[in-house]
Amino acid sequence: xxxxxxxxxxxxxxxxxxxxxxxxxxxxxxxxxxxxxxxxxxxxxxxxxxxxxxxxxxxxxxxxxxxxxxxxxxxxxxxxxxxxxxxxxxxxxxxxxxxxxxxxxxxxxxxxxxxxxxxxxxxxxxx
Numbered sequence: 001x002x003x004x005x006x007x008x009x010x011x012x013x014x015x016x017x018x019x020x021x022x023x024x025x026x027x028x029x030x031x032x033x034x035x036x037x038x039x040x041x042x043x044x045x046x047x048x049x050x051x052x053x054x055x056x057x058x059x060x061x062x063x064x065x066x067x068x069x070x071x072x073x074x075x076x077x078x079x080x081x082x083x084x085x086x087x088x089x090x091x092x093x094x095x096x097x098x099x100x101x102x103x104x105x106x107x108x109x110x111x112x113x114x115x116x117x118x119x120x121x122x123x124x125x126x127x
Contacts, residue, residue, distance in 0.1 A: 002026040002116040004096050009121030020081040022096030029100035033108035034079040038092035052108050059109050086125045093120040
């Protein structure tokens with residue numbers, strides 16, 4: 001079955017950086033995308049960034065554009081999210097999720113496409 005395992009969270013000071021990793025296994029679909037989402041205490045889950053694995057297309061939500069970078073290491077079935085210039089409002093549990101497709105996707109950004117989820121990794125930005 002599909003498994004997604006996040007790692008790399010932790011405590012970091014404002015302005016600092018972290019690298020989150022998402023290791024994916026068991027995905028049999030010919031095309032898939034990995035998305036990063038986050039949920040802050042008392043708030044709804046929100047999308048952060050997405051990557052189409054087959055062709056490397058990426059998308060960033062406005063709130064992280066220019067500060068976060070999503071990338072893939074296909075040979076390792078791993079997706080990274082580099083978090084830079086972190087702010088206290090970035091504090092949240094970060095989840096990676098997978099969306100699978102039978103054809104090359106035109107839309108891989110919508111949250112409802114993501115069926116498989118990891119357990120999350122906590123990021124705390126505080127001095």
